Amino acid sequence: MAKRYEIDMINGPLFGKIVLYTIPLIAAGILQLLFNTADMVVVGRYAGSNALGAVGATASLINLLINVFMGLSVGANVAIAHYYGAGRFEELSRSLHTAISLSILCGFILLIIGQLFSEPMLILMGTPKDILPLSVSYMKIYFCGMPVMLLYNFGAAVLRAVGDTKRPLYYLSLAGVINVILNLIFVIGFGMGVRGVAWATNISQAVSAILIIRCLIKNEGPCRLTLSKLCLDKKETIRIAKVGLPAGFQGAIFSISNVLIQSSVNSFGAIAVAGNTATCNLEGFVYNSMNSFHQTAISFTGQNMGAKNMKRVQRVLSICLLCVTVTGLGMGLIGFAFGSELLGIYSTDPAVVAFGLRRMAIIFPTYFLCGVMDVMVGSLRGMGFSIMPMTVSLLGACVFRIIWIMTVFSINHTPEFLYVSYPISWFITATVHLICIFTIARRKYAHA
Secondary structure, three states: OHHHHOOOOOOOOOHHHHHHHHHHHHHHHHHHHHHHHHHHHHHHHHOOHHHHHHHHHHHHHHHHHHHHHHHHHHHHHHHHHHHHHHOOHHHHHHHHHHHHHHHHHHHHHHHHHHHHHHHHHHHHOOOOOOOHHHHHHHHHHHHHHHHHHHHHHHHHHHHHHOOOOHHHHHHHHHHHHHHHHHHHHHHHHOOOOHHHHHHHHHHHHHHHHHHHHHHHHHOOOOOOOOHHHOOOOHHHHHHHHHHHHHHHHHHHHHHHHHHHHHHHHHOOOHHHHHHHHHHHHHHHHHHHHHHHHHHHHHHHHHHHHHOOOHHHHHHHHHHHHHHHHHHHHHHHHHHHHOHHHHHHHHOOOHHHHHHHHHHHHHHHHHOHHHHHHHHHHHHHHHOOOOHHHHHHHHHHHHHHHHHHHHHHHHHOOOHHHHHOHHHHHHHHHHHHHHHHHHHHHHHHHHOO
16 A cells, blocks of 8 residues: 555656656645645735734744754654665664654654743844734744644655655645635634634644554554554664754754844834745745755655665756756746735735835745755755755855844845845855765765
């Protein structure tokens, strides 16, 4: 039963398999963003611009807090892909049960962090006072769903590692429909505002988590979950953490720079926050599509590293770079061409749309650079290297953007000078990652 959902990554032609594997990931990412867009549209149109800004003001902070723990799911993906490619199924099972146990533990840690530190962190970010209470309320409720959110994401990472991207898409689709229905009921019907959106998200994520755990329990292959075997195996925890923690810290590093940029956006007022929020949500459609090739690079590279086939690893990287460039450039230019119409979906306030267009003009045409950077990171992670891309990202993204905000932006205090730091940092970081990959490839071939 499980085999018909899996893709053989270590034998046969690659291009068609990479496309077949990635399409459900893109569809899942777009669906997830459509459901998030429904959140934004419902809030923006039925609860007002302040409510929209309140939700948007939490996004970068939420990502900062969850990225470290979500990175562990990348470590689980790499470990399981290596074991699967090498045919080491007993170790794969231990890694699977450790990963699911980690997801539960980390989920509850995040729940506690969210309840204790939401308000002081939002205040520290300079969240406008007129939206602060709504932002705090949304964030505290949202973090109640962390255990089920991590459970779904770790379970999906396990399935992706063995070539199954279809079933996570099915589960996400059902959960998303539930999310939209609950949004309408809670926000429009009950007038719950941002609280309704947060609870709708949590309930729908619980549904997806239940479905994916049920799938793993009923799995007839090596990725079969037995609840009585759940534990934190020391060796597998270290293996997962070795790749996962640097990956998580890398995500957190990007989030830190985004928190700084969000704080800078906050200085332009609530209208700017709302416009920035709407544009960021639109960017998510492009980003998630490009990031699907990052996930593909991790899984295909991981399995072929397990099978010790370096030529195939190099081919995976080339195909993923081509695909992500075409996808990012195409979607970015189309999105920019219809910017006013797309932003008008989120808000009918001309000032909100006008500010959103200022960000869009800089980010959308250059966004493919972010995809290129992420694919190279995925290749490095799939090879088992995680500290290297984390370090490069620390310097190329976080440090560079901090310096930019403290120097160029402080002198030229405009949104344009703030946003241009993104494409510059993507280009610098991608270039250094490419040098790292070539260096590693030469060493691997030398020992092949």
